[in-house]
Amino acid sequence: MGVIEEDFDVVDGFINEKLDAHAKEIFGDVPDQKKFSLAFTVDDELVGAANGVLAQQNFHLKGLAVIAACRGNGYGSQLVVEIEKRALAAGAKVLTVSTQCFQALDFYRMHGYAVFAELADVPFEGVTKYYLVKRV
Numbered sequence: 173m174g175v176i177e178e179d180f181d182v183v184d185g186f187i188n189e190k191l192d193a194h195a196k197e198i199f200g201d202v203p204d205q206k207k208f209s210l211a212f213t214v215d216d217e218l219v220g221a222a223n224g225v226l227a228q229q230n231f232h233l234k235g236l237a238v239i240a241a242c243r244g245n246g247y248g249s250q251l252v253v254e255i256e257k258r259a260l261a262a263g264a265k266v267l268t269v270s271t272q273c274f275q276a277l278d279f280y281r282m283h284g285y286a287v288f289a290e291l292a293d294v295p296f297e298g299v300t301k302y303y304l305v306k307r308v
Contacts, residue, residue, distance in 0.1 A: 212247045222251040222277040231259035233269040
């Protein structure tokens with residue numbers, strides 16, 4: 173009996189199973205998470221991608237990346253618009269994303285997201301992490 177080191181995936185699976193069971197006790201059946209993954213290609217080359225997860229009515233944009241040589245061409249915007257369309261069609265009412273001060277804060281604001289929280293010195297000193305929301 174006691175605290176032991178354990179494989180991350182085993183612990184993660186255990187936690188998710190218990191949290192899902194607890195939510196089911198309180199709210200009844202809730203739909204499974206729906207995952208979205210989109211890629212942007214130019215001449216059959218992957219130059220950008222976006223992914224996210226819809227959990228109940230919240231869609232969280234987990235990641236968005238465009239290679240440096242292709243930034244500023246609207247590819248990121250096309251990915252955001254398309255992934256949001258799919259999330260909304262699947263029932264999303266709230267969209268969330270996080271970014272860091274050196275990444276895409278103005279980009280997400282341009283797409284209608286508003287900062288609802290920020291953490292200074294996360295993930296390390298000198299960096300601010302922002303949490304944004306878009307309600308539809």
